[in-house]
Amino acid sequence: MAYSDKLIDHYENPQNVGSMDKAAPDVGTGLVGAPACGDVMKLQLKINDDGIIEDAKFKTFGCGSAIASSSLVTTMVKGQSIEAAEQIKNSDIAAELALPPVKIHCSVLAEDAIKAAIADYRKKRAQQG
Amino acid sequence: MTVKLPIYLDNQATTPVDPRVAEAMIPYLTQFFGNAASRNHSFGWAAEEAVEIAREELAALIGASPKEIVWTSGATESNNLAIKGAAHYYEKKGKHLITVATEHKAVLDSCHALEREGYEVTYLGVQPDGRIDLDELRGAIRDDTVLVSVMFANNEIGVLQPIKEIGAICRERGVVFHTDAVQALGKVPVDVAELGVDLMSMSAHKMYGPKGIGALYVRRGRPRVRLQPLIDGGGHERGLRSGTLAVHQIVGMGKAALYAKEDLDTGKIDEVRRLRDKLWAGLQEQLDELYLNGSWDHRLPNNLNISFAYVEGEAMMMAIKDIAVSSGSACTSASLEPSYVLRALGVDVELAHTSIRFGLGRFTTEEELDYALALIVEKVRWLREMSPLYEMVKEGIDLKSIEWAAH
Ligand SMILES: Cc1ncc(COP(=O)(O)O)c(C=O)c1O
Numbered sequence: 034m035a036y037s038d039k040l041i042d043h044y045e046n047p048q049n050v051g052s053m054d055k056a057a058p059d060v061g062t063g064l065v066g067a068p069a070c071g072d073v074m075k076l077q078l079k080i081n082d083d084g085i086i087e088d089a090k091f092k093t094f095g096c097g098s099a100i101a102s103s104s105l106v107t108t109m110v111k112g113q114s115i116e117a118a119e120q121i122k123n124s125d126i127a128a129e130l131a132l133p134p135v136k137i138h139c140s141v142l143a144e145d146a147i148k149a150a151i152a153d154y155r156k157k158r159a160q161q162g
Numbered sequence: 163m164t165v166k167l168p169i170y171l172d173n174q175a176t177t178p179v180d181p182r183v184a185e186a187m188i189p190y191l192t193q194f195f196g197n198a199a200s201r202n203h204s205f206g207w208a209a210e211e212a213v214e215i216a217r218e219e220l221a222a223l224i225g226a227s228p229k230e231i232v233w234t235s236g237a238t239e240s241n242n243l244a245i246k247g248a249a250h251y252y253e254k255k256g257k258h259l260i261t262v263a264t265e266h267k268a269v270l271d272s273c274h275a276l277e278r279e280g281y282e283v284t285y286l287g288v289q290p291d292g293r294i295d296l297d298e299l300r301g302a303i304r305d306d307t308v309l310v311s312v313m314f315a316n317n318e319i320g321v322l323q324p325i326k327e328i329g330a331i332c333r334e335r336g337v338v339f340h341t342d343a344v345q346a347l348g349k350v351p352v353d354v355a356e357l358g359v360d361l362m363s364m365s366a367h368k369m370y371g372p373k374g375i376g377a378l379y380v381r382r383g384r385p386r387v388r389l390q391p392l393i394d395g396g397g398h399e400r401g402l403r404s405g406t407l408a409v410h411q412i413v414g415m416g417k418a419a420l421y422a423k424e425d426l427d428t429g430k431i432d433e434v435r436r437l438r439d440k441l442w443a444g445l446q447e448q449l450d451e452l453y454l455n456g457s458w459d460h461r462l463p464n465n466l467n468i469s470f471a472y473v474e475g476e477a478m479m480m481a482i483k484d485i486a487v488s489s490g491s492a493c494t495s496a497s498l499e500p501s502y503v504l505r506a507l508g509v510d511v512e513l514a515h516t517s518i519r520f521g522l523g524r525f526t527t528e529e530e531l532d533y534a535l536a537l538i539v540e541k542v543r544w545l546r547e548m549s550p551l552y553e554m555v556k557e558g559i560d561l562k563s564i565e566w567a568a569h
Contacts, residue, residue, distance in 0.1 A: 044477075044480060047548065050547070050548050052553065064550065065567065066566070066567075067566030067567060068511075068512040068515070068551060068561060068566065069510075069511040069512055069515075069566065071474055071491060071500070071515040072474065073550055073551055073566075074550070075550035075553075092548055092549060092550040092553060093548060093549070093550065094472060094473070094474055094549045094550055094551045094552075095474050095477060096474050096475075096476035096477050096480075096491070097476060097477050097480040099474070099477075100477055100548065
């Protein structure tokens with residue numbers, strides 16, 4: 034399978050690998066996928082009081098496309114508002130990395146990870162009242 | 163010393179043609195190009211003589227008589243001919259066959275084709291080490307069983323089946339015994355007489371010969387095995403496989419067999435084993451949570467199949483792209499299902515996704531192996547650093563306790 038240069042670059046030099054404190058009130062954590070399916074993404078977003086994503090970190094178990102999709106997503110959401118991040122579609126990710134058809138599910142997972150991280154953040158805020 | 167990249171460690175998929183083999187083949191393309199069936203001129207005689215020498219060379223590797231070798235286009239055809247050919251010939255005796263869940267697709271799909279024709283096939287499972295249970299085999303044989311097909315060595319995990327014991331069981335019950343020995347030749351001694359094998363599939367390109375040529379051993383001595391041919395035509399190969407013989411390919415397979423025997427006789431194969439053992443020992447020393455797939459004791463000397471837990475197989479192959487290996491990961495297969503062989507052993511799907519097959523070969527050097535070992539260790543550590551699963555496990559979280567959303 035021939036991958037795009039952009040995908041290979043995100044895979045070989047992944048951006049924003051790491052973890053944040055998942056208990057912190059300003060951090061939303063999304064954990065999506067399943068080991069049995071061969072991919073699990075953990076995306077964490079640090080969001081300030083203005084609803085701006087200040088930082089993003091990921092860890093991913095999965096194929097090269099899954100890792101590249103996660104890396105790309107962290108660079109896309111940083112500095113964005115929650116609302117703008119929510120608008121990111123899997124097709125945007127797939128197009129950016131020129132994912133082959135069999136790898137589209139990796140971009141779907143990355144979109145899910147953004148949504149899950151934001152949902153987690155909102156839940157925390159709601160609990161804080 | 164610098165190693166030349168990329169490094170080829172996928173010798174279960176195919177092997178390079180040995181330069182000595184390639185050299186022996188060339189004159190049969192340009193100079194001695196005759197049709198081996200041309201009985202009336204020297205071009206034909208030269209071709210026929212070359213074919214018969216190759217037949218002797220291959221027969222010598224497996225302890226057979228040259229008359230028992232039938233040339234085919236490869237082991238896929240040999241498996242088809244053995245299974246469908248025996249089933250059809252012995253149809254009156256019965257329509258039941260026995261094979262194993264971990265067989266090559268060429269065997270499994272031949273069986274599926276027979277099922278569509280009304281035959282019944284029993285697919286034996288395997289134990290966690292990849293070997294069949296002999297008592298289960300005994301229990302599966304019925305009065306209408308005509309063929310048992312069990313591979314010599316598995317192409318993914320290199321596990322060796324108890325061929326001699328299976329041969330004895332089949333002989334006692336009067337059932338024809340076929341084995342796909344593609345992966346075993348030149349790696350472990352194979353003697354059809356001693357093993358009680360009736361039909362045996364072989365392929366040149368897994369033993370440093372060319373692609374597109376194979377053979378089927380068909381027992382002639384007591385008991386004689388009969389087959390119905392798949393291909394109709396000029397009646398070549400005693401009517402079992404019509405078609406003008408591919409002389410240069412056959413010459414290549416003969417020489418490949420000669421050198422395969424040399425690997426066994428000279429102890430070259432023990433050197434391959436030493437390197438394989440060094441790889442496994444080195445990985446275990448430097449990495450945790452590695453799982454060997456399949457038996458260690460009953461295994462080809464050149465195969466290693468390991469699950470690197472929490473590191474997906476395709477990502478791993480991309481990370482070590484200078485080393486050619488293969489993976490049982492779903493991401494590398496068209497079906498998006500992880501290896502059916504590993505699943506048959508009862509390997510967790512999670513671990514099947516992380517499996518890598520290493521196939522060493524005649525031309526693998528110590529420098530290449532050392533380079534590969536260091537690179538693999540570095541990249542597994544890098545990928546685990548990036549793996550949320552590895553992180554969770556290190557935090558003491560039981561991955562099985564999490565409700566994952568299947569997708
Ligand atoms: C065990 C086994 N049987 C059969 C085959 C098919 O052989 P060929 O490529 O010669 O058709 C292979 C190789 O893919 C194999 O590994």
